[in-house]
Amino acid sequence: MMDKSTPADKPLTGHLRADGRPLGLGEYVKNGGYGALRKAVTSMASAEVTDVVTQSRLAGRGGAGFPTGRKWGFAATGPDYAGAKYLVANGDEMEPGAFKDRVLMEGNPHLLLEGMAIAAYAVGAATAYLFIRAEYRKSDQIMRRAIAEAREAGYLGKRIFGSGFDVEIIPHSSAGRYICGEGSALLNALEGERPIPRHKPPHQTSAGLWSKPTVVNNVETLCCVPAIITNGAHWFIDLARSGEGGTKLYTVSGRVNRPGAWELPLGTSIRELLEEYAGGMRTGLHVTAVLPGGGSTGFVLEKDLDTPMDEASLRQVGSRLGTGTIIVLDDQTCPVGMLHNLEQFYAQESCGWCTPCWQGLHWVRELLGDIEGGRGTMADIGLLQWHVDLIKPEHTFCDLAPGAMQPLESGLRHFYSDFVAHVREHDCPRRAAGRRWG
Amino acid sequence: MLTDAERLRIEETFALYESRSASAVDGLLIIQQSRGWVSDEALADLAQFLAVSTHSLESLASFYSMIFRHPVGRHVIMVCESVCCWIAGSAELTAYLNDRLSVGLGETTADGRFTLLPVVCLGACDRAPAMMVDGRLHGPVVAADIDSILSQYP
Ligand SMILES: Cc1cc2nc3c(=O)[nH]c(=O)nc-3n(C[C@H](O)[C@H](O)[C@H](O)COP(=O)(O)O)c2cc1C
Ligand code: SF4
Ligand code: FES
Numbered sequence: 001m002m003d004k005s006t007p008a009d010k011p012l013t014g015h016l017r018a019d020g021r022p023l024g025l026g027e028y029v030k031n032g033g034y035g036a037l038r039k040a041v042t043s044m045a046s047a048e049v050t051d052v053v054t055q056s057r058l059a060g061r062g063g064a065g066f067p068t069g070r071k072w073g074f075a076a077t078g079p080d081y082a083g084a085k086y087l088v089a090n091g092d093e094m095e096p097g098a099f100k101d102r103v104l105m106e107g108n109p110h111l112l113l114e115g116m117a118i119a120a121y122a123v124g125a126a127t128a129y130l131f132i133r134a135e136y137r138k139s140d141q142i143m144r145r146a147i148a149e150a151r152e153a154g155y156l157g158k159r160i161f162g163s164g165f166d167v168e169i170i171p172h173s174s175a176g177r178y179i180c181g182e183g184s185a186l187l188n189a190l191e192g193e194r195p196i197p198r199h200k201p202p203h204q205t206s207a208g209l210w211s212k213p214t215v216v217n218n219v220e221t222l223c224c225v226p227a228i229i230t231n232g233a234h235w236f237i238d239l240a241r242s243g244e245g246g247t248k249l250y251t252v253s254g255r256v257n258r259p260g261a262w263e264l265p266l267g268t269s270i271r272e273l274l275e276e277y278a279g280g281m282r283t284g285l286h287v288t289a290v291l292p293g294g295g296s297t298g299f300v301l302e303k304d305l306d307t308p309m310d311e312a313s314l315r316q317v318g319s320r321l322g323t324g325t326i327i328v329l330d331d332q333t334c335p336v337g338m339l340h341n342l343e344q345f346y347a348q349e350s351c352g353w354c355t356p357c358w359q360g361l362h363w364v365r366e367l368l369g370d371i372e373g374g375r376g377t378m379a380d381i382g383l384l385q386w387h388v389d390l391i392k393p394e395h396t397f398c399d400l401a402p403g404a405m406q407p408l409e410s411g412l413r414h415f416y417s418d419f420v421a422h423v424r425e426h427d428c429p430r431r432a433a434g435r436r437w438g
Numbered sequence: 439m440l441t442d443a444e445r446l447r448i449e450e451t452f453a454l455y456e457s458r459s460a461s462a463v464d465g466l467l468i469i470q471q472s473r474g475w476v477s478d479e480a481l482a483d484l485a486q487f488l489a490v491s492t493h494s495l496e497s498l499a500s501f502y503s504m505i506f507r508h509p510v511g512r513h514v515i516m517v518c519e520s521v522c523c524w525i526a527g528s529a530e531l532t533a534y535l536n537d538r539l540s541v542g543l544g545e546t547t548a549d550g551r552f553t554l555l556p557v558v559c560l561g562a563c564d565r566a567p568a569m570m571v572d573g574r575l576h577g578p579v580v581a582a583d584i585d586s587i588l589s590q591y592p
Contacts, residue, residue: 084456096520096559134504135516135560137573170454175463175502178558192460192490194497210456253522253563260564295521295559327563333525341524345558437527437534437567437581 007031009239011227012220012249013263016107022142025149028110034155036226040118041163044229047076049122053225055233057245061100062090062181062218063296063323064399065311068225074205075123075213086214087120087128088190089222091143092174092181094133096295096345097327100249101219103261105132105139108223109146113169115222117156118229120167123215128169131186134176144171178349182398183216184208185351196351197398220249241267242310248321250309252278254328255285267313271305273326285330289414293322295342296403298410299329318410334430335415336422339408340368346404357401360391364408371419374426381419385412440483444468448487459490462498466505475506503557511546511553513591516570520559526566531579532556538584552591 007014015031017023028034040049054069075085089112093101105112112130120128130147132140147169150156158166172190174180180189184198187209208214224246228236237245244266250273251261257279264273270290274280281287289299292309298319300307307313311321329338347361364387370376388409393402412419421429440448451464465484469476476484476499485495499505506514517523517532532543535554539547546553562568565577576587 093561094559097522097563098559099561099563102561133561134502135557135570135573138575172454173464173467174504175467176504177502189463190455190460191457192455192462192488192498194494194501251564253566254525259522259566325563327522327525330525338521338525341519341521345520349558437530 009265010247010263011231011239012104012111012223012247013107013261020107022106022146023108023110025110025146025153028108032230033110033226034114036229037114037117037121037155038161040121040229041165042161046122046124049118049229050076052233053122053228056228056236057233057243058221058224058228058236059244059311060218061220061224061248061323063095063294063403065321068217068221071205071217072119072123072215074203075215077124077213081213084127084210084212085123085125086209086212087116087123087125088186088209088214088216089116089128089130089219090181090183090186090216091130091132091136091139091219092178092186093136093219094178094181094349095323095325096342097253097291098251098294098323098325099253100251100261100323100325102136102139103249103251104219104223105136105143109142110150111223111226112143112219113146113150113156115225116169117160117167118225119215119217119222121165123213125215126166126168128167129190129209130169130171131180131190132171132173133180134174140171140173147171177351178345179351179398179400182400185398186216187214196353199397239265240310241265242308242313244310244312248309248324250277251325252328253326254290255282255330255333256280256328257282267308267310269306269308270300270326273309274305274328278328281328281330285332287328288331288333288335289329291319291327291329291407292324293320294325295327295345296399296406297322298406299335299414301414318413320406332430334372334428335411335418336368336372337428337430339411340365340372342407343368343404346400350400351398354397354401356391356396360387361401361404363387364404371422372428374422374428376419376423378420378423381412381416381423384408384419388412440469440480440487441472444472445487448484459488462488462490462495463502466495466499466502470506475509481507509546511550513551513572514553514555516555516557516560517543518558518560518562518566518568518570519556520563522559522563523567526578528567531567531569534581534584538588552588 050072058068059065185195189195253259343365347365350358352358451461485492568577
């Protein structure tokens, strides 16, 4: 089934320019841009905006899938609260395999600004921060220029569309570390504190940035909001092929013919993404498995590639939607080596706060290195399983370490014979076929 | 001593946050932009300017991977080591650069032109293997392109 959709079916990317340059303010407005913000602030109460988003079934696109409208509702404080509130857009995007938020910020900066302004209106925030990872210099420049343009034109700032609503958007460039993407660590980062996660409770929605009620949302989540306000909750639900609302900006990377990003209905199958969009595997390679939702999700085997990319379906095959960013493992790449590489990332990026993570992940990395290098024993494989069993949510202070265990847990299940072969042959059986540069 | 220009740029960020100490990351980045790295002396000056302890500022500066606490070359090459680039051969790319520049990861060429650093996923997995030079993305990088990429950074 090739793509017959129209821009209206692709609220996030339908109007992107073919030349890759960012959509300017003029073009954005010509396509109806900032109309949703106008509608929200001039004709809807903030609670109504939250209700529509709740009904739309929009779930967070940052990896955890929390219902967006419900989160906004938690930040409601009632009329007696006179203090500040904050909205934060999470553009840290350092999960291995993820680059969807970059595509949105580089291509359609005003969509994000409009989504942020509407979200700020819904939760009652007059200040919204946009947190951008250090390496996204281009996104950073494009977003800063767009903020200045939007302010100049009166879409941000004081008394927007003549309403009583004021909002400022403040970009913040980070300085590199994956943990800054974790919502509460991100708040510490913005406050200039060491960016380690915070204890919950209290939840951010009651005591977040500078202890004020704060909503943190992913960039893609916020980009979904304007079209929901314009077209309504049912329209958004109907975009999806499954019961979960909306489209998803899926990406595919690995040794496929056309790695890239495509906005498609939630519930599009992995196989369709790989074959129709990513152009299949490069000559001579076959797909063994995929990580469907980025580095912190479990492997889905080739036999299950018809699984729809949505939360409920992926759970049934032992994985998660995560960030919806597919990484392909091919038959000439060693699964043990791939896991070693992934756990190296998580061990290095551990913030060091809790022992199961900073000790455990380093040990996991060492064990995988030994096994990959042909120095491992059967007992080492057992030790890996022991870590998988112990490093669970509730045992660690945040979800970095349990997330790191998801590919490993599924890898030990699906590729056990590869682990054993490394131990028996004292080498990597696939090394000769191996990876090639270029 | 912070320069007047640095001081001015850092002061401009005070209005963005509820507290002056929140300008720490901006301050470190501003200093690094003008000097290439953040020396012990610059760190102490910034701490004083923000009214925070040198220790707490150091615990931030050393936490962030993009704050350089050692001098770097005129250009900083960062090679992505994460999973998609690894699948696409980043280890071989690094080995090629090691050879071509006669430096290991974390080292600076004898002429002070390049520092070679490893980096985690650059969010450019569709362009694997990817590398970044002075904040500019290059990828997919093939062996035949390396000389012409390097020549863009004299
Ligand atoms: C270690 C770690 C890193 C994370 N990195 C990001 C990130 O880069 N971007 C993001 O949106 N969410 C990230 N998250 C999820 C956030 O904690 C949070 O759930 C999300 O920003 C909420 O937005 P959403 O509900 O719109 O998805 C991360 C979580 C963890 C545990
Ligand atoms: S799980 Fe890891 S990253 Fe999270 S708080 Fe503990 S040490 Fe830090
Ligand atoms: S893994 Fe290298 S850019 Fe993502």
